Amino acid sequence: MDKSLLMELMNMEAQQLVSKYKDDLINDLMGLLAIDSVKGEPVKDAPVGEGPKKALEFMIDLGAKAGLPTKTVDNLAGHIEFGGGEGLFGVLGHVDVVPPGKGWTSDPFEPVIRNNEIIARGVQDDKGPTMAAYYALKILHNEGYKFNQRVRLIIGTDEESDWQCTDAYFKSEEMPDAGFSPDAEFPVIHGEKGITSFNIVQSNLDDEYTDSDIELKAFISGERYNMVPESAEAKLKVLTQMSSIIQAYEGFIRKTGNEGSYEIDGGFLKLELSGKSAHGSTPEEGVNAGTELLKFLSEIELDANGSQFVKFAQEYIIGNLTGGQFNMAHHHEEMGNVSVNTGMINYTEVDGGIFGVNLRYPAGLDFDAGIKNLEAMIKESGFAIEDVSDQKPHYVDKNDPLVLTLLESYRKHTDDDREAFTIGGGTYARTLETGVAFGAMFKNTVDTMHQKDERMNIDELMLATVIYLEALYNTCVEK
Template structure:
């Protein structure tokens, strides 16, 4: 390994790195489809951030390329092989609950508060300065680097689809994304959403008019609401609901409007890759409704939700559970529920994160056997499982640098989430969160520990140099 003191080199550039990072964090780069057009494929914010970043790279003497405002890159070095570094400049919506302006970065008690500070502008800048150190020191290199920045990572990855189709260059030979955690993410599970279909017509003493819950397929539904008719009174239902929620981790309310009952159950949201960390309001609502005499497709919809999907995070009750020795277990999030008595296409969206050894069609075949389900369809977009072995020189080098600089033992990690690391066959995610980090990504008051960003930058500098020298 090289004898350059990369920590000392980062120390010399701390102020400049923070100044550049602050200027990038001040740009609201949320996707805004209401202002999207040919010049701004995901709205003006992501484009502004892309232009700003590429201008910074030009200032520092790099050759840059903007691919139609979808994504861009700059290049460094020369050689037959190319290292790709994949970062992103878009951010999720700031939302409410901030104690500071999410787009006016502030450092308090060593923490840098701003939307994007940890996901992914902070790590992006740490990695940018890592390469800048190699360039400014004039260290000898034998490979090229292509530093690629996207503008739609938080949504549909349309930026990378367009970039690879239009950049006119072959893919990098190997690479990493500074958009996860140390020591490394060398495995990412497959990701597919499958839809259970039910028809709607139902009648009898209890009639379900609608059942809705969930905002996105990759989120646990925080709440769910059902509208139904029944031959009983509100006081009786209120008593039953009170008894139902007693001792359960949910709250609920019920009201009567125009001769119909409206009941809502409130749970807790969580990321779809970790459904066990949430409380699914929809499955609890179905358990409450399942004590009543609904009939037909409504009965099937409620019964599957209550008796099969509730807390079935490993999909055992669905009959599609699977465990891979290296990548771990399949997980399932019951994410979006839509039932309307007038519709022939009522659906429950199940988001699966699956390891190697199973696939979307196998899961579909299993779901088609679930009693009451009329058919099963698949989402248009799918990520297949991604894994780079521990003995790959890319993984081995990155772990060796991490161990050298931190004194901590490196180990492989497989996640249910997805990063740009999976864009390349030999691609991984690497930092910038350390093992003891408080993860505030996608939350109000997002922050990055300033010293952690400097620590990460030194690791990135040595790692990049070891990969391209």
């Protein structure tokens, strides 16, 4: 068939084709949503529990019933294959979900439709988008279009936790030449920062008795690397000058505008401070209660160990949002700056202090060299680095044909002309060598992922399917 004629047909047909399959798509999605696929304890032949395995089988069965080749790997992941030939394109979604939590207006695993929205755990993240992508491929296949390569819909079951699924899958299965993951938002996410976490630990505590009038007994703030701590607490033993410390603290609270309180119990003083939580990838949007309280402690003369802890924080932690104080500042034109969130700060008089750091970095920073250098830098101050984990940055050039084609396919069916962008968080796309995240949230979609009453508008579900069909037609169909 003439190429331009086929393109024309496609223009008209994409939406018509998808609407022809609307009822089937919704039916299958409702079936998938009815499976409680929260990660569970490993049992025989189900390494992440029965629920995720059942959801995987549900998808694989759809493919098998449609007469397509399928494969599962360790009951953790699998694929449905379309087309044939040398090349391989991957579409990567997941069918595990996070626990539903409380406050739902209907059963999270009995999907219902209200106001043209499907409400169920996982409908937005990521069962709805995965089903949309499956139908895009299935429609092209059913309607007789010929793929110019193999296309695999790859389904994982451990995305929300440990990514055992993709680890296992890509150990034995071929890495696609290119692909996308429908597990985020439109238009296209073409870069994701490297994500690291590490602990900075006070390593040489002074065991000798110090006769300071004020001793730091304990400090606690934050529970997770990837969140800005919203509260902090310090416990001091105060031998003299209790009232002047309290006065200073009240002054500090007034001056900084933070919310704080204190409690006196015998010779002990407990200070509490509130900040503002934010995601660890955007520490500048929060107020770190821990580092704020440390600022106050730096105005007080503490015992030797407490003072070493606070002095270290002054030099390396407080105000260090872009890595400069670690000597790891780096800027990438598209991916932006290094970000540093100190998500956990703890101190006890017995064990000393520990800072739990979540550092994210754009392409171009040598993190391994940076962390080695930091380790050497802080040794003098009596601190060491432990428990380093590092996921490398993921970056696909903005002008890569994959990015351009997906963007064009998206724009054809929307009036949103935003460019492809990069983020500080991580998406499933990073498990692909040349992969980007592509949908399925639109510009004005309310993000209900991981929340109660998770929902997806049916028109948006259909539109996402149209866009995936368009994109797969443009990348993988013989013209």
